[in-house]
Amino acid sequence: MQRVESVLSKLHCYAGSFDGKPSCKEASPKWLYRKANWTWKLILLVALGLSGMYICILGVEKRVMYQKAILSMASGNKVGTTRPCSELNLVDGLFLHHPQPRTFDRKECSCLPVHNFVIFSMQRSGSGWFETLLNSHPNISSHGEVFSVDGRRESASTITRTLDTLYNLDWISSASKNECTAAVGLKWMLNQGVMEYKKEIADYLKDNSVSVIFLFRKNILRRYVSILANSFDRVAKQLNGTHLAHVHSKEEAEVLEAYKPVVNLTSLIPYLERVEEIIDDACSSFKETRHMIFFYEDLVVNPRKELRKAQKFLGVNPLKLESKHVKIHTRPLHGQIENWDDLNEYLKGTRYEIFLKGKDYG
Structure with missing residues (x-):
């Protein structure tokens, strides 16, 4: 019996498919090798699967970190700051x-x-x-004329720091809407550091996706007359000893309108030419930003249409x-x-003659 078992152990036996008798054949060493190969293939497959999962997870994490970096740069915050929104x-x-x-x-906003x-x-x-x-x-x-204060525009770095604060909604003024602000900005006169640091400011506006609204007057002679009248009231203080650049009643407006300045003819044309140069320079310097140009005269004639354009x-x-x-x-x-x-x-006979004729607006 031991001799039979010894022989059978060297054979690969299985039940016959017809007569039920054992059918045996000599075990081949190749079968053993084949079994070992399948084991290693399974191990290799599992290893490749785990490696693929790791690479995918790592890629997702890097993508999330990249998105956070984009968000942080867009809002002016440091990378790593917790974001209320992920997009x-x-x-x-x-x-x-x-x-x-x-x-x-x-x-909630x-x-x-x-x-x-x-x-x-x-x-x-x-x-x-x-x-x-x-x-x-x-x-x-x-938020008004933020840069009317000299210290806020003494250098490009002070300007960008001020803008960072404002666009992060941390600038406090009577215009603050706090939680539910959907559009935040300021009014910036061209003589308040804009043209001195136009390259740095243009780069900042583009990098931070700031849209630009240009607001000018078509009739720059009318603007000059308004400047002369305002300069006079700054000294005369016609309204009960107080200077007002803007008024809220017809009575106040009538008091200020009564003054008629004398225009210096010698310096007038060079002044008008300089104003045109500044406007052209500003439009050229910020042409790469998203922008829209509005004119005061159009706002007076059709405020509903122009304001709808501005809001959109x-x-x-x-x-x-x-x-x-x-x-x-109004005269x-x-x-x-x-x-x-x-x-x-x-x-x-000059190109500025057009400012003397035609309708006051439109």
Whole structure:
């Protein structure tokens, strides 16, 4: 029996498929090798699967870190800051950010995206009126002439630090909407450091996806007359000893409108030429940014149409906007200038003659 078992142990036996008798054949060493090969193949397959899973997980983690970095750069925060939202939206070419203010909690509006903007303009071009109209929208915060303070524009670095604070919703003013701000910006006069640091500012605006609104006057002669009248009141203080650049009643407007300045003819044309140069330079310097140009005269003639365009440009729902500002100079130009006859004769035949004729607006 032991001899039979010894022989059988050297054979590969299986039950016959017909007669039930064992059928045996000599075990081949190749079968043993084949069994070993399948074992190693299984181990290799498992190892490859685990390696693939690890690579996928690592790739996802890197992608998440990259997305966080993009979000942080877009909102001006350091990489690694906890984000209330995980996505940077691009809608119709409009970049929407998710700032995380340090001074307050956005609460239920933490995932409401915010659009950054700036209004570039010049004094006495209707920018004060335009900004109060925008600020009557419940989701727009425009913080006024932030850079009227010299210390905030003494260098490119102080300018960018100020802008970082403002676009992170940490700038506090009467225009602050706090939690549910959907568009945040400021009014920036071209003589408040814009042209001195135009390259650095243009780079900042592009890097931070800030949209630009240009607001100018077509009739720059009217603007000049308004500047002369405002400069006079700055000294005369005609309203009960107080200087007001903007008024909220017809009575106040009538007091200021009564003054008619004398225009210096010698310096007038060089002044108008310089204003045109500044406007052209500004438009050229910031042409690579997302921008739109508005004119004060168009706003006066058709405020509803122009304000709707502005709101759509800022990515907010268009609403009826209101302002308490009252227009000061409503008379034709010949009724606002003391030496009108001399001025009229002086500008005849020049390209600025057009400012003397035609409708006041439109």
